[in-house]
Amino acid sequence: QLQLQESGPGLVKPSETLSLTCTVSGGSISSSSYYWGWIRQPPGKGLEWIGSIYYSGSTYYNPSLKSRVTISVDTSKNQFSLKLSSVTAADTAVYYCARQSVTTNDAFDIWGQGTMVTVSS
């Protein structure tokens, strides 16, 4: 059974870079059938897509975050990562990694449990 697990610091200072990693287990990140995405959810609010990556490294980002976001993939470690620069308190959220499947027309069919990131000095 495929599982995704987010990891990274739970506290980031304002103006610094948020860095998270998603480890994929029980399956290969290099499958041609999937994209891998990051979604976040501020406390008490809705979902916001951040961006997605293919195993080849092809990426696409939310236009509202594009200038600050970098998503990368490491197929040797079966991981993909998120970097969000120049963070502010508005970036405080639960960050989820998720799989997009060709068979579900890119719906997010498997999610990690999420990791809370707080931006504060």
Place this chain on the structure above:
Amino acid sequence: QSVLTQPPSVSAAPGQKVTISCSGSSSNIGNNYVSWYQQLPGTAPKLLIYDNNKRPSGIPDRFSGSKSGTSATLGITGLQTGDEADYYCGTWDSSLSAGNAVFGGGTQLTVL
């Protein structure tokens, strides 16, 4: 402000039926598949419906989806207390050069 519009809350009694609407535009719902997600308190979202009306393996047929024009609807029959959750619609928006995943603001379901 979410791209897709959902009612903030709905409620119904156990055993009853409820519907949750999701309104968008021609650049998103009108020309793309809609998915629905269930988020139980304190947990990650879970895919309930994809391709407007298909259920992943393991999702009971009490959950159904439909789409008409630029709107979509999630239906839940035989309500159970365990269905109390936040529900989100999602799709892709083609208004920019690259696809952009968008979600509704979420609807809180209360089973009275």
